[in-house]
Amino acid sequence: MPQISERGLEMPESPIRKLAPLAADAKKRGIKVYHLNIGQPDLPTPQVAIDAIKHVDRKILEYSPSQGYRSYREKLVGYYRKYGISVTADDIIVTCGGSEAVLFAFMSCLNPGDEIIVPEPAYANYMAFAISAGAKIRTITTTIEEGFCLPKVEKFEELINPKTRAILICNPNNPTGYLYTRREMNQIRDMVKKHDLYLFSDEVYREYIYTGSPYISACHLEGIEQNVVLIDSVSKRYSECGIRIGALITKNKEVRKAVMKFCQARLSPPLIGQIAAEASLDAPEEYSRDVYDEYVERRKCLIDGLNRIPGVYSPIPMGAFYTVAKLPVDDSEKFCRWCLEEFSYENETVMMAPASGFYTTPGAGRNQVRIAYVLNKEDLRKALIVLRKALEQYPGRAEDD
Amino acid sequence: MPQISERGLEMPESPIRKLAPLAADAKKRGIKVYHLNIGQPDLPTPQVAIDAIKHVDRKILEYSPSQGYRSYREKLVGYYRKYGISVTADDIIVTCGGSEAVLFAFMSCLNPGDEIIVPEPAYANYMAFAISAGAKIRTITTTIEEGFCLPKVEKFEELINPKTRAILICNPNNPTGYLYTRREMNQIRDMVKKHDLYLFSDEVYREYIYTGSPYISACHLEGIEQNVVLIDSVSKRYSECGIRIGALITKNKEVRKAVMKFCQARLSPPLIGQIAAEASLDAPEEYSRDVYDEYVERRKCLIDGLNRIPGVYSPIPMGAFYTVAKLPVDDSEKFCRWCLEEFSYENETVMMAPASGFYTTPGAGRNQVRIAYVLNKEDLRKALIVLRKALEQYPGRAEDD
Numbered sequence: 001m002p003q004i005s006e007r008g009l010e011m012p013e014s015p016i017r018k019l020a021p022l023a024a025d026a027k028k029r030g031i032k033v034y035h036l037n038i039g040q041p042d043l044p045t046p047q048v049a050i051d052a053i054k055h056v057d058r059k060i061l062e063y064s065p066s067q068g069y070r071s072y073r074e075k076l077v078g079y080y081r082k083y084g085i086s087v088t089a090d091d092i093i094v095t096c097g098g099s100e101a102v103l104f105a106f107m108s109c110l111n112p113g114d115e116i117i118v119p120e121p122a123y124a125n126y127m128a129f130a131i132s133a134g135a136k137i138r139t140i141t142t143t144i145e146e147g148f149c150l151p152k153v154e155k156f157e158e159l160i161n162p163k164t165r166a167i168l169i170c171n172p173n174n175p176t177g178y179l180y181t182r183r184e185m186n187q188i189r190d191m192v193k194k195h196d197l198y199l200f201s202d203e204v205y206r207e208y209i210y211t212g213s214p215y216i217s218a219c220h221l222e223g224i225e226q227n228v229v230l231i232d233s234v235s236k237r238y239s240e241c242g243i244r245i246g247a248l249i250t251k252n253k254e255v256r257k258a259v260m261k262f263c264q265a266r267l268s269p270p271l272i273g274q275i276a277a278e279a280s281l282d283a284p285e286e287y288s289r290d291v292y293d294e295y296v297e298r299r300k301c302l303i304d305g306l307n308r309i310p311g312v313y314s315p316i317p318m319g320a321f322y323t324v325a326k327l328p329v330d331d332s333e334k335f336c337r338w339c340l341e342e343f344s345y346e347n348e349t350v351m352m353a354p355a356s357g358f359y360t361t362p363g364a365g366r367n368q369v370r371i372a373y374v375l376n377k378e379d380l381r382k383a384l385i386v387l388r389k390a391l392e393q394y395p396g397r398a399e400d401d
Numbered sequence: 402m403p404q405i406s407e408r409g410l411e412m413p414e415s416p417i418r419k420l421a422p423l424a425a426d427a428k429k430r431g432i433k434v435y436h437l438n439i440g441q442p443d444l445p446t447p448q449v450a451i452d453a454i455k456h457v458d459r460k461i462l463e464y465s466p467s468q469g470y471r472s473y474r475e476k477l478v479g480y481y482r483k484y485g486i487s488v489t490a491d492d493i494i495v496t497c498g499g500s501e502a503v504l505f506a507f508m509s510c511l512n513p514g515d516e517i518i519v520p521e522p523a524y525a526n527y528m529a530f531a532i533s534a535g536a537k538i539r540t541i542t543t544t545i546e547e548g549f550c551l552p553k554v555e556k557f558e559e560l561i562n563p564k565t566r567a568i569l570i571c572n573p574n575n576p577t578g579y580l581y582t583r584r585e586m587n588q589i590r591d592m593v594k595k596h597d598l599y600l601f602s603d604e605v606y607r608e609y610i611y612t613g614s615p616y617i618s619a620c621h622l623e624g625i626e627q628n629v630v631l632i633d634s635v636s637k638r639y640s641e642c643g644i645r646i647g648a649l650i651t652k653n654k655e656v657r658k659a660v661m662k663f664c665q666a667r668l669s670p671p672l673i674g675q676i677a678a679e680a681s682l683d684a685p686e687e688y689s690r691d692v693y694d695e696y697v698e699r700r701k702c703l704i705d706g707l708n709r710i711p712g713v714y715s716p717i718p719m720g721a722f723y724t725v726a727k728l729p730v731d732d733s734e735k736f737c738r739w740c741l742e743e744f745s746y747e748n749e750t751v752m753m754a755p756a757s758g759f760y761t762t763p764g765a766g767r768n769q770v771r772i773a774y775v776l777n778k779e780d781l782r783k784a785l786i787v788l789r790k791a792l793e794q795y796p797g798r799a800e801d802d
Contacts, residue, residue, distance in 0.1 A: 001653065002567075002628060004509060004510065005508065005509055005510055005511050005512050005534075008508065008510070008663075011659065011662035011663065017665045018665070020466070040464050042461065044460045045460065045461050045462045050460075053454060053455075053457050058446075059445045059446065059451075061446045061640070061641045061643040061677065062441055062642055062643045063439070063441050097668060099666065103667070107408060107409065108408075108409040109409070111408070125666045128662065128666035132508060132663070133406075134513060196402070197403060226402045241462070241463055241464040241668070242464050242671070243462050244668075244670075255405065257405075258405045258406070258412065259409075261414055261529065262412065264414060265412070265526045265529035265530060266498065266500040266501065267500055268643065270643070270644065270645045271643030272454060272643070272673040
């Protein structure tokens with residue numbers, strides 16, 4: 001039997017999805033599982049998007065252009081303008097989810113062995129895409145005690161070497177909910193400029209900023225226009241995770257030219273997804289406002305609830321719809337498994353994502369979990385009760401440090 | 402400005418899609434372009450698939466499982482059974498088109514520097530996916546004079562070395578339309594077994610076999626069950642290229658485990674596409690029969706027509722819906738460009754895929770084009786007239802060799 005590739009062995013299992021079989025088994029045993037593990041909002045997709053799908057008036061579900069439909073890209077220009085991001089339709093390449101945008105950015109910009117600096121905890125799949133491209137993620141650890149703010153520039157400078165080719169940020173951050181300040185963004189800009197690095201900026205949560213602080217996009221930073229590659233997706237803002245529509249946006253023509261070759265190889269982004277995404281841009285303003293207001297309340301509900309559980313601590317996330325919380329357990333992965341395999345309270349349990357999968361530093365995040373507040377408040381409250389009971393009964397409880 | 406990756410520079414432009422901007426310009430000038438370049442059938446998608454989309458009754462367009470919906474995979478089991486392919490739902494992983502299945506197969510099975518043997522001309526994007534994975538395609542040239550049949554085993558043996566990890570075939574073949582015989586498939590099986598290679602078999606055109614010869618799937622070959630990775634897609638059989646639904650099928654659990662990690666990283670295959678693909682399995686038998694009959698006629702129309710043009714030669718393809726034809730020109734890429742940029746006949750022109758992009762051997766296929774017979778017969782006939790006129794007027798005409 002021929003062997004699996006080294007890359008195939010090295011690829012991490014998704015910390016968000018790898019426990020899914022255990023959740024399925026729990027459900028088979030009749031247990032209700034609160035999914036706090038995955039950023040799958042329970043909020044409705046805009047009705048205009050559902051309607052656009054229902055009214056698909058085509059005889060043939062044909063290929064679309066490799067870079068995505070022009071009509072959709074032109075409409076996106078107006079969307080970005082509202083956020084002070086000035087792009088043309090030609091700067092935008094439609095991808096199969098934000099995932100493909102990250103993969104193609106890495107494939108086009110990084111050679112095997114090249115290094116990318118990423119503040120950790122970080123969205124776990126960046127590691128997976130880096131392995132796919134043969135690149136190496138070098139992480140800078142941010143801490144729960146400091147609210148996951150950006151470490152000092154010196155920490156970056158220590159890591160930068162001739163192999164360093166890029167900095168990657170997610171802003172607002174998944175998994176921490178942290179929002180980079182203008183000062184932090186300017187620091188990043190200066191490093192990018194000084195060392196002529198790429199800046200990959202994943203900004204798929206820009207709609208969800210709760211503190212009144214300004215959203216500073218990588219595209220707002222002056223003097224590094226040729227270095228910035230913006231990663232985007234409609235998944236979260238329209239509750240359309242399943243349609244797989246994202247975008248890669250850059251002013252750098254050479255990058256676009258390379259990315260387009262990867263796009264041509266996979267032929268085209270999903271057709272129906274583009275139809276839904278384009279229609280979603282016409283969703284009424286109330287849609288976004290209602291969704292936003294709902295997340296504001298859920299955030300409060302979750303964070304207050306977490307911090308009331310003895311031994312649990314969560315900072316207050318400024319954006320996105322996740323938090324990284326510290327639990328009084330020996331090993332959060334063991335705890336998350338235990339919740340699904342051995343525990344239930346009134347026939348219910350919780351599924352969370354062990355945070356260790358969001359760190360590359362060994363041992364980091366061992367007593368942390370990522371929790372998504374994508375469930376309605378009633379479910380969140382119930383899930384909090386279940387979590388409290390689980391922590392009371394869990395045999396591997398750790399004393400507070 | 403930071404540099405593009407070597408891989409990004411090395412990636413080929415798609416020979417099928419790279420001339421698309423020239424076609425767009427021609428259309429802007431009011432010229433009708435017959436698209437013989439791309440395997441985008443003009444035949445209708447099954448109505449059951451369109452209806453399934455129209456009746457999507459969901460409030461949320463949510464993620465699907467990374468391996469695809471179980472209901473769809475279970476239904477596929479019955480589809481494959483009709484072709485004598487015995488698989489379970491667990492053997493099937495749903496992908497974003499056949500493209501992603503190829504990429505993930507390469508990523509999971511091949512290390513950078515590993516070699517894959519592929520008979521050429523070959524579907525150009527295999528080269529692109531190999532570059533993505535850092536693997537190296539070694540081609541064995543098949544010739545138009547021999548109808549693109551499989552070269553002798555010795556030719557393969559000459560290429561096999563410790564770096565060789567896989568053989569890749571496309572059967573029925575894109576771009577040649579060749580169908581491997583039982584004897585040829587057994588030869589491949591023996592080599593795969595002897596050298597313990599992977600056999601990647603792209604069989605997306607299995608519905609289209611015109612000669613009464615049997616379809617021998619790689620999955621029919623005994624003794625190499627752990628070596629075979631089947632690549633599939635619904636794009637061509639249901640005229641659903643745009644929904645981006647394919648599959649990777651293997652009995653090899655280790656391969657599936659590795660592939661699943663790549664699947665988890667990209668989260669899920671398209672949701673609406675899966676709904677359409679699943680519904681398509683209920684298309685009435687007449688659908689497939691009508692489509693098949695139509696291709697039989699188109700094949701005759703195109704091949705007869707081509708061989709009647711002075712200096713043009715096309716073998717008779719046994720399957721799929723392409724042929725590779727020899728043209729009396731100096732350079733088919735120049736000719737294809739010229740057709741789009743400088744030529745028209747009664748305000749019409751043709752777009753074809755220069756065959757050189759389907760070869761890795763320098764100079765090979767220089768006077769060949771790939772032509773897809775995905776247009777209706779009337780359009781095919783008109784396109785043949787336009788092609789004849791173009792060849793008469795083309796300044797770079799070559800004498801027959």
